[in-house]
Every structure is written in structure tokens, then in C-alpha cells.
Amino acid sequence: MIIEAYKDEYQDGIIQLIVGIQRSEFNLDITADDQPDLMNIHNFYVTGKGNFWVAVDNDQVVGTISLLDIGDDTVALRKMFVAESHRGKDKGVANQLLTTAFDWAEANQLKAIYLGTTSKFLAAHRFYEKNGFSEIMKSALPERFPMMAVDTKFYKRECSE
Template identity: 55%
Template sequence: MNNSLVIKEYGKEHQIQVVDLILQIQQKEYNIPITKDDQPDLFAIEDFYQTGNGNFWIAVYNKKVVGTISFLDIGGNQVALRKMFVDKEFRGSTFKTASLLLDRAIEWAEEKSVKAIILGTTPQFLAAHRFYEKNGFASISPNELPESFPVLQVDKRFYKLDVNVT
């Protein structure tokens, strides 16, 4: 792993890069018809994600945002994993960006006594499905979701990780 890759909490100075990265992956790579206007949370990250047991982290390589992950506090000591995106060049075993982001988020969850991490994803994110399963997430049906879980229109597959609180 290259020591230039750093995982840190989101700060407002990274907003433009975060929006650009996420839109690039959604629109260009996966052809999802979504715009920045469809995602107002990206323009209020501090208020939307960085409250309660929620947070938002970024992976930075040489001052460039190359990955994101966030938790949205949904109550009941549970969080929704949202906005997990990694630049194509930083995926895989060379940088381990996704693993580093997820490890930091899970560490946060343990510190905050979060009981469960739940996520929704799109059917076409096959590599993401394998990644979550490899990291201990179990596939769940939509009727197993907590009432407070914010299902997005594109969410068709759901996963849950029970957190080992230390």
C-alpha cells in the first residue's frame, strides 16, 4: 500500500471533489440517470451525515479525493451505510481503498456502540455485492429492514452487518 493514501473525516473543503467523484461513478461508469440535484445530501454532508452516530469519510491520495463512505444515523443504534464510492484506479488490492474506508467506518461504529450497519445497493454493482459479502455483510430481504431505513429508488439489494461492540 502506498503511504500517500489517507482516510479522514470529510471537511467542507472536499465537497466539490466528493460530488465530482460520486457523479462520475454513478453517471459515466454505471450509467445511472442521477444528477447532483437528485442528491441534496451531498451539499449538506455535515448536517445530513455527521450527526449522532453518523459520519462521512474520504480517502485522499495526493490531495485528491479517491473514495467516500458514510453512515446515516437511523436510530435504534443502527446506521445506514451510504455513498460508498471508490475511483476505478484505486479499487482492488494495490491501494485497498474500499477496505480501508470500510474498516474505519466499522471502527467508528464499534466506538459509538452501533449494533448494526445496513445498506441498500443497486443490482448492477456486482463487485460491491461481493465486497460486502466478503466483509461479513449478510443479504437481507426488504421486509427485514428497520422502518427507519431510507430506501433509495435504486436500492434493490440489501445487506446487514451486526457490529461487535467492544
């Protein structure tokens, strides 16, 4: 398994992974059309201090993570998804994806990483908290934070100065 920066050749696999998890596992009424960022990943995420990474195993997309530049040396963590077959501490895919994002944040001298998630992603809440994120009130989010309709829980992680 490798983790690499976004390439157009992965777009279809990314959409299948993300929408599949959202709809099948969490019964969210969301489609690819509801997420225009997925149709233009390069221009949406790979700008400023943002980026998008893909975990690939045997030419199949098995994980994603992105950092969206929201200004003032801050980013929003978005689109962190791992295929069910590649989840778990023993697989380490989620940790590798998050480490990649943290390394990027440090190299780009970011101040903080924010994220929003649904209350349904209980395992994700524990994962974020174990990795230095603290829950915050919606009112504490930066003005440019990209709110999703399904977001009900919010987190912040300070980056090293």
C-alpha cells in the first residue's frame, strides 16, 4: 500500500470509495453531485497550503484525506475515508493518511487544522481525539470553514509553531 498526492487517474476510485461509505455504511442521503469538490479535486484542494492524498493498494483506492486551505495558515481536514477492508490499528492506513497530513501541515507552517464530522462517525471521533484533536463549538470555527450540511461535531488541532 502506498500513499501519494492526488492524480486525476484516481478520481473515479475516490468517488466510489467516498460515496460508497457515506451511503452504504452511514445511510447518508448524499451523492457525488452533492459534493462538487469531488469532481474537481485538483482545483478545489491542491491550492494554497492545501493538498489531497490517496492510499492505494493493488491499484485500488482504499483511503483518502485532504487539507483545504481556509486562510490565515489554517486548513480544514476533509474527505478522510478508509475502505472497511483497510481499517483498524493493525492495518495502519488511517494513521498513515493522518501522518501525511500532519507532516504537510508542519512543512507548510500551518497554525491549526479544523474538521467537521457527523455525529454518526463514532469511531472517527475516537480516532481524531487520540490524534490530538479537541472538540470545539461550531461558533469557534474560522469564518471560512466549509460547512457541510451533515456536520454536527467539530474539532481543532493546533499545529507546532
